[in-house]
Each structure stands twice: as C-alpha cells, then as structure tokens.
Amino acid sequence: MKIDLGPVTRIEGHLNVKTTIENQKVVDARCVGEMFRGFEVILKGRDPLDAQQITQRICGVCPYAHAIASSYAQENAYKLEVPANGRIMHNLIQGANHLYDYLLHFYQLSALDFVDVTAILQYTGKDADLLKVKGWVQYELASKKTFPAAPFLPRLNGDYIKDKDLNIGALKHYIEAMELQKKANRAAAIFGGKFPHSTAIFPGGCTQEARLDHIINYQSLIGEVREFIHNKYLPDILAVAEGFPEYWHIGASKGGFISYGLLPMSSERDSQRLLTGGILQGDSISPIDFGSITQDVGYARYSSPSGLKVSDSTLTPAPHKEGAYTWTKAPRYDGNVMEVGPAARVLVDYHQGHNQQVKSLVNSFATKVGIEAADLNSVLGRHLSRAINAVVIADFLLAESDRLTPGERTMADLSIPKEAEGYGATEASRGALLHYIRIKDYKIDNYECVVPTTWNASPRDDRGQPGAMESALIGTKISDPEDQIESVRIIHSFDPCIACSVH
Amino acid sequence: MVDRRTFLKLAASLCTTFGVGSLPAPVLAALKKITPGAVPKLIYLQGMSCTGCSISLLQADSPSPLSLITDYSQLAFHADLSAISGKKALNLLEKYINGDAGEYFLAVEGAIPEKMPEACVIGNKTFAEHLEAAAKTMSGAIAIGACACDGGIPAAEGNLTGAIGLKDFYEKRGINKLVINIRGCSVHPDWVWHTIIHLVKIGVPELINDAPALFFSRKVHELCPRYHDFQQEIFAKKLGEKGCLFKLGCLGPDTHADCPTRWWNGGQTWCIDSNAPCIGCASPTFARKKDFPFYRISEQGHQPV
Ligand code: SF4
Ligand code: SF4
Numbered sequence: 001m002k003i004d005l006g007p008v009t010r011i012e013g014h015l016n017v018k019t020t021i022e023n024q025k026v027v028d029a030r031c032v033g034e035m036f037r038g039f040e041v042i043l044k045g046r047d048p049l050d051a052q053q054i055t056q057r058i059c060g061v062c063p064y065a066h067a068i069a070s071s072y073a074q075e076n077a078y079k080l081e082v083p084a085n086g087r088i089m090h091n092l093i094q095g096a097n098h099l100y101d102y103l104l105h106f107y108q109l110s111a112l113d114f115v116d117v118t119a120i121l122q123y124t125g126k127d128a129d130l131l132k133v134k135g136w137v138q139y140e141l142a143s144k145k146t147f148p149a150a151p152f153l154p155r156l157n158g159d160y161i162k163d164k165d166l167n168i169g170a171l172k173h174y175i176e177a178m179e180l181q182k183k184a185n186r187a188a189a190i191f192g193g194k195f196p197h198s199t200a201i202f203p204g205g206c207t208q209e210a211r212l213d214h215i216i217n218y219q220s221l222i223g224e225v226r227e228f229i230h231n232k233y234l235p236d237i238l239a240v241a242e243g244f245p246e247y248w249h250i251g252a253s254k255g256g257f258i259s260y261g262l263l264p265m266s267s268e269r270d271s272q273r274l275l276t277g278g279i280l281q282g283d284s285i286s287p288i289d290f291g292s293i294t295q296d297v298g299y300a301r302y303s304s305p306s307g308l309k310v311s312d313s314t315l316t317p318a319p320h321k322e323g324a325y326t327w328t329k330a331p332r333y334d335g336n337v338m339e340v341g342p343a344a345r346v347l348v349d350y351h352q353g354h355n356q357q358v359k360s361l362v363n364s365f366a367t368k369v370g371i372e373a374a375d376l377n378s379v380l381g382r383h384l385s386r387a388i389n390a391v392v393i394a395d396f397l398l399a400e401s402d403r404l405t406p407g408e409r410t411m412a413d414l415s416i417p418k419e420a421e422g423y424g425a426t427e428a429s430r431g432a433l434l435h436y437i438r439i440k441d442y443k444i445d446n447y448e449c450v451v452p453t454t455w456n457a458s459p460r461d462d463r464g465q466p467g468a469m470e471s472a473l474i475g476t477k478i479s480d481p482e483d484q485i486e487s488v489r490i491i492h493s494f495d496p497c498i499a500c501s502v503h
Numbered sequence: 504m505v506d507r508r509t510f511l512k513l514a515a516s517l518c519t520t521f522g523v524g525s526l527p528a529p530v531l532a533a534l535k536k537i538t539p540g541a542v543p544k545l546i547y548l549q550g551m552s553c554t555g556c557s558i559s560l561l562q563a564d565s566p567s568p569l570s571l572i573t574d575y576s577q578l579a580f581h582a583d584l585s586a587i588s589g590k591k592a593l594n595l596l597e598k599y600i601n602g603d604a605g606e607y608f609l610a611v612e613g614a615i616p617e618k619m620p621e622a623c624v625i626g627n628k629t630f631a632e633h634l635e636a637a638a639k640t641m642s643g644a645i646a647i648g649a650c651a652c653d654g655g656i657p658a659a660e661g662n663l664t665g666a667i668g669l670k671d672f673y674e675k676r677g678i679n680k681l682v683i684n685i686r687g688c689s690v691h692p693d694w695v696w697h698t699i700i701h702l703v704k705i706g707v708p709e710l711i712n713d714a715p716a717l718f719f720s721r722k723v724h725e726l727c728p729r730y731h732d733f734q735q736e737i738f739a740k741k742l743g744e745k746g747c748l749f750k751l752g753c754l755g756p757d758t759h760a761d762c763p764t765r766w767w768n769g770g771q772t773w774c775i776d777s778n779a780p781c782i783g784c785a786s787p788t789f790a791r792k793k794d795f796p797f798y799r800i801s802e803q804g805h806q807p808v
Binding site for chain 2 (some may be wrong): 005006007008009010011012013014016034035036037038039041042043044045046047049050053055057058059060061063104108109112117145146147150151152153154155156178182186187189190192193194195196197198199200202204205206207208209266317319320327389407410411413414416422427447482483484488499
C-alpha cells in the first residue's frame with residue numbers, strides 16, 4: 001500500500017514523504033522536497049557582501065546561521081582578522097538563535113505528537129492562562145463548526161500521554177515557550193539589529209557597538225531562557241520519554257554523523273569550538289575535508305551533472321526529469337550517508353571527549369533513562385540532544401557575553417579581493433551548514449550552500465542508498481497506515497526545513 | 504471596495520491569529536462584540552517563502568500568543584502550527600478552498616512560481632492551483648512580506664521560476680479580489696497586526712501601493728534619527744561607525760517604512776540603531792538587481808565611484 005504523508009505539517013516548508021506499507025511496516029520511504037527557488041543562480045554575479053543578506057532569506061527560521069556561515073566563508077576568502085568583539089558578537093547572536101529554535105521545535109512543532117490537548121477539558125486548577133484555553137476549547141467543541149478548535153484539532157490518530165497533570169503541565173509550557181522564544185530572539189537582535197534577518201552581521205564582525213547596557217540586557221534575557229530550559233524544557237522531555245520509552249529505539253538513521261562544530265572559542269580562524277566538529281562513522285572519528293563532499297542528483301530534479309564537489313556545483317532545474325522525485329540534492333561524504341543535527345553535534349563531540357559538560361550530561365541522562373550514548377540516534381535521542389545543546393549553549397552565552405570589551409572595535413575593515421574563494425562551516429540548529437563562495441572580478445562567480453536538511457531529507461544517491469531520514473523511516477512499525485503517527489514522530493525528530501534543504 | 508462588515512470580519516479573523524490581550528479598551532470592546540462563533544476563519548498558506556514572516560508574526564510583543572490561540576483563534580490552517588498532517592490536513596484545506604467549510608480569508612506568505620508551477624506544491628496540487636481555486640471562495644487576501652507582495656528574493660535577477668507576488672498573479676489571470684500588501688523581508692509583526700486593528704475600528708485603511716499608509720507613507724530616511732547627521736554631512740566611513748550611513752549604501756532614502764519610529768523585536772533595536780545600513784527590505788524592488796548592491800564598500804575599495 002502506498003501512502004503519501006504530505007503535506008507534513010509542524011515543520012518548515014513543503015515536505016511530502018512517499019511511503020510503502022506492508023504488514024503494518026514502512027518498507028519504503030522517499031522524501032520529497034516540494035519547493036525550489038534557485039538561490040545559487042540569484043547569487044551569481046552579485047556583490048560578495050550581498051551574500052550574508054541574500055542567504056539569510058533561504059530560511060527565516062535559522063537566518064542567523066546562514067549569515068554566520070556566509071560571513072565565515074567571506075572571512076576565509078578575504079583573509080580577514082576578526083576583532084575579538086566581532087567574533088564574540090557572532091557567537092552571542094548565533095547561540096541565542098539556537099535556544100529559540102529548540103524551544104519552538106519542542107513545544108510548537110513536536111509536543112502535539114505526544115501531548116493530549118483534550119486533557120485541558122479536565123483542568124480544575126486556577127491558572128488564568130489554562131482556564132482561558134479550557135473555556136475556548138469547550139466553546140469550540142460545542143459549536144457547529146466544521147473544524148472546531150483548529151489548528152489544534154483535528155489531530156493524528158494515535159496514543160497520547162495519559163497522565164492528566166503531565167498533559168496540562170506541557171500545555172502550560174507550550175504557552176510559556178511562545179513568550180520565551182521571543183526573549184531569545186530579542187537577545188540575538190541586540191547585536192544582530194533585528195530578527196528575523198539580521199542587518200548587522202558582516203564578515204569580520206558586527207556593526208553594533210560593544211556597550212555595557214547591551215551586555216546586561218543580553219544576559220538578563222538569556223538568563224530567563226536558561227531557567228526555562230532547566231526547569232521546564234528538560235523535565236518535559238524526560239516526561240515524554242517516560243511515556244514513550246520505545247522511541248529510544250525507533251527512528252535510527254543508518255549512516256554516519258557530521259558536525260562542523262559550533263561557536264568558535266577565539267577570533268582566530270579554525271579555532272577550537274564549544275562543540276567540536278568531525279565525522280563519526282561507527283566508533284571512529286575523523287577530521288572533515290570539504291573536498292570529500294559531493295552531491296548526487298540522480299533522483300533530484302536537476303539536469304546539471306551528478307556527483308559534483310561543492311566548489312564545482314552548478315544548478316539547472318529540470319522539473320519533469322524522469323525518475324527524479326524531489327528538489328533536494330543528495331549530499332554524501334566519501335559516498336556515505338550522513339545524519340546532521342543536534343544528535344550529530346552531541347555524538348561527534350562526546351566521542352572525542354571534548355566538551356566536559358556534554359560528556360557529563362550524556363552520561364548522567366543515559367544512566368537515568370537506561371540508554372547508551374549510541375541510542376541518541378533515535379526519536380527521543382534527537383529531542384534530548386537538543387536539550388543538551390541548549391544547556392551547554394546557554395551557559396556558554398552567559399560567560400561569552402562577559403568577554404565583550406566595551407568600547408573596543410567590533411568590525412574588521414573590509415576590502416574585497418579581485419579573486420578569492422572560501423568555505424564557511426557552522427552548525428545551524430538543524431545541523432551542519434556549509435557555504436562556499438568564489439569571487440571573480442569582485443563579483444560572486446559561484447556560491448553553493450549545503451544545508452542541514454539537504455543531508456537529512458536527501459533522496460537516494462546515484463548508488464541507490466536512501467538518505468538519513470528515509471533510512472530512519474524504513475522498517476518502522478505503524479498502527480494506522482493512513483495517519484502514521486509513528487512516522488510523523490520520526491520526521492519531526494529531525495526538524496526538517498525544506499526552504500533550507502532546497503533553497 | 505469591500506464593505507465595512509466584511510472588513511470587520513477580516514480584521515477579526517486576523518485578530519484571532521495574534522490575540523487581542525493588550526488592545527486599547529475601545530478596540531477590545533468592539534472586538535468582543537464579535538462572538539467567537541461568528542468570526543470568520545483564516546487560511547494561512549505558504550508559497551515560495553522562508554517562513555521568516557510567520558516567525559516574525561510570532562515575535563509580536565502584544566497581544567500575547569495565548570490570546571492568539573484561545574479567545575479569538577480561528578486560524579483554521581497554518582502549516583507550522585496545525586496538529587493534523589498529511590491527507591487529513593489537505594482535506595481540511597480543500598474543504599475551505601472548495602467553499603464547503605464557510606467563509607474564510609486568505610493570508611499568503613511567499614512568491615508564486617508563475618513559469619515553473621512544479622517549483623511549489625502543496626499536497627496533490629501546485630501552489631498556483633490552490634490560489635486560483637481560493638480566489639473563487641475567499642473573502643479577500645493579505646499578502647504578507649516581500650515575497651508575497653512583489654516576489655521578493657525568489658524574484659530577484661536570475662529568477663529561474665518566474666516568481667511573482669500575489670496581486671500580480673491574480674491580475675495576470677483577470678482575477679479581481681482585494682489584496683492588501685504588507686511589505687518587508689520579513690514583515691514587522693505590528694505592520695500586519697495594526698492593519699487589522701485599523702480595519703476593525705475604522706474600516707479600510709488608506710493604502711499606498713496597496714499597502715497601509717500608516718506604516719509605509721514615509722521614508723526611513725525622513726524619519727531617521729540620523730537625518731541630522733545627513734544634513735551636517737557627518738557620515739560613517741566604514742562599517743561599525745556612527746553617523747549617517749548614506750555613504751555605505753544605506754537605502755533609507757529609497758524605502759518607505761516606519762522602522763525608525765517603530766523599532767524591532769519589542770522595541771529592542773532596529774537596523775540603523777545598530778549601525779547597520781537599511782537594505783531596503785520593505786521596498787517593492789528589494790534586492791531586485793544584481794548590479795545594485797546593498798552596500799557601497801566594495802565600490803569604495805576597488806572601483807571608481
Ligand atoms: S542613516 Fe540612512 S536613513 Fe538615516 S539619514 Fe543616513 S541615509 Fe538617511
Ligand atoms: S530599516 Fe530598512 S532594512 Fe531595516 S527593517 Fe526597515 S526597511 Fe528593512
């Protein structure tokens with residue numbers, strides 16, 4: 001039986017997943033990215049300094065990650081010395097953006113896969129927010145509407161959390177998270193100029209001044225977010241895990257992991273990062289070589305050649321190409337399938353014993369819930385990894401903001417070379433993000449972005465290997481072939497972003 | 504022209520999207536008269552967008568997100584929030600679009616790939632087909648952000664898909680429906696929200712270029728606190744300096760928007776306050792031409808100006 005899961009909601013953008021079901025099991029899955037804009041062609045021939053602006057519009061959920069990746073790529077190309085304040089501001093902006101994204105993902109995008117919204121009808125407490133919601137749901141359900149209580153109902157068929165208090169607590173935090181994500185974004189905007197789509201980020205730093213009032217303001221906002229992460233976000237994930245322990249073993253991808261590393265600890269290029277990067281295959285870690293990344297288009301709607309290296313990329317759309325089923329290319333590392341994202345960040349760092357906080361968090365949670373580190377390759381593992389990222393990043397941001405030196409410069413002097421090229425690699429909240437720029441005659445000659453969801457939602461490569469998310473779906477047992485809440489939980493655990501993946 | 508009643512409904516439907524918790528009392532009172540059951544529904548569709556406008560709408564400082572999802576919520580569909588997914592979500596969407604689920608207003612974020620319809624698909628239909636069908640049943644539409652208004656970055660030079668904005672798309676098909684344009688890449692949440700309040704209290708707001716004059720009648724340059732620097736010729740010479748940013752390429756003189764008086768992210772800051780030149784994101788020609796860069800730094804460094 002063939003079932004299309006699209007349009008998949010509570011993600012960014014236009015995703016379909018074509019599944020084949022036999023004996024209540026997913027025997028095939030194909031990820032279909034259904035929106036294409038052609039950014040690389042739009043960038044070609046433009047002024048190089050337009051790039052960190054244009055590429056932010058690839059994704060309005062994680063625009064800052066694109067601005068940073070583009071800035072790194074240009075810094076490499078221009079051989080810039082970045083002042084310490086400039087690098088710190090980049091970090092403060094990008095880190096805060098991660099925090100907002102994790103909260104939005106868990107509460108607004110994922111919680112309704114597990115939490116029973118209708119539990120609100122049994123609420124007997126006095127919380128004004130919850131009473132309001134209760135009244136609204138009661139009114140809606142009593143009305144004669146075609147779809148009462150939308151967008152929260154109707155929902156997918158499935159088993160939801162049974163404990164009334166857990167459900168109600170999570171709904172309260174759903175509401176609070178909507179306020180908290182704004183605070184994280186406000187903090188980022190202090191240095192970024194505005195959110196979404198920062199105007200103040202440049203290669204070489206930020207245009208904003210380093211001022212004490214900015215620092216204090218930032219710390220106060222991030223402090224509030226940090227408290228929520230510890231007191232609500234983490235406990236909520238553990239509560240979901242208690243209700244659905246089988247999801248520690250559902251949704252494992254079948255390839256390796258890449259993380260480029262997140263948040264450089266000093267202004268030098270290639271400096272150590274808070275979370276360190278690398279390639280993890282089985283138990284072995286190796287350093288990253290951008291030259292080993294190629295992108296296949298055998299199953300993607302392009303007539304440009306398949307298997308090109310990042311620096312040689314070209315883009316010719318072919319919407320009616322025979323055999324192609326998606327707009328997403330298939331990136332591979334030395335021909336291998338890779339998962340990117342929060343679990344990759346944690347696992348790649350953990351296996352190198354780099355960040356001691358990551359190590360102790362993984363070990364203590366693993367003991368608490370009875371899993372191995374390797375089980376982070378799962379639905380719950382990805383959720384927990386986001387929270388581990390959040391804890392580590394929030395602590396770092398509070399310390400990092402203290403390192404800003406008021407009054408010192410925040411921007412390098414810019415001078416665009418006639419010819420140059422550079423790679424910029426960072427971690428968006430959804431995973432490994434690579435930008436490549438080549439400049440000729442002061443203009444962009446080639447620009448290529450290999451984006452997290454391009455890896456995760458990739459189609460078959462030319463050898464027929466399914467992408468990370470496809471491989472995580474294949475083999476999943478499902479209860480209702482039409483709704484497939486189990487598959488939807490797996491998809492959501494990757495937090496796919498189709499605007500990013502295709503761009 | 505749409506009558507006031509229709510506009511009230513449009514307004515109310517959008518109020519529901521963002522809540523009404525902190526409106527002035529008279530506005531609140533006017534809204535309260537609309538019983539939740541009578542409030543029309545809002546269908547929010549995304550085309551070739553980055554979701555930045557939806558994310559920006561979630562940054563609205565007041566009203567609160569709680570009001571958004573309770574009292575007045577009639578947001579029947581938004582791909583980022585809807586619990587239902589897949590075929591059943593499509594079924595809900597199509598019931599509205601076919602006119603079988605009552606009245607609704609359409610909010611559109613993102614451009615339309617006019618020349619390559621396969622470049623944007625929702626379920627079993629292209630985005631363009633959904634929009635054509637919706638034109639027959641919707642009460643009106645709001646184009647949210649640069650892409651939905653004028654094509655935005657997808658329509659910048661090099662445009663492979665024939666990306667255009669909603670009004671243009673409907674005009675090309677001879678469809679004459681009210682489309683209010685709220686520009687910005689992304690929109691400021693207030694621009695969308697307060698347009699609705701105006702609709703509720705007074706009716707059709709004054710429009711310039713189909714955009715509410717309240718926010719878009721004056722140029723960033725005219726309202727800019729550095730206009731004095733401009734007149735005194737106190738110019739920033741490099742990025743990160745204070746002073747008027749004109750010589751770095753600031754597009755404030757070409758852009759109609761009230762950012763200098765409104766500020767962004769709950770009044771935290773805005774572009775020029777953080778010494779970042781305005782890149783004209785609220786202009787209909789935002790980013791359109793390859794040889795019209797955002798900044799003039801490269802020119803200064805290497806090319807005779
Ligand atoms: S900074 Fe820009 S908007 Fe402000 S006065 Fe100068 S040119 Fe005009
Ligand atoms: S100041 Fe200019 S670039 Fe900044 S948000 Fe306003 S219109 Fe957009």
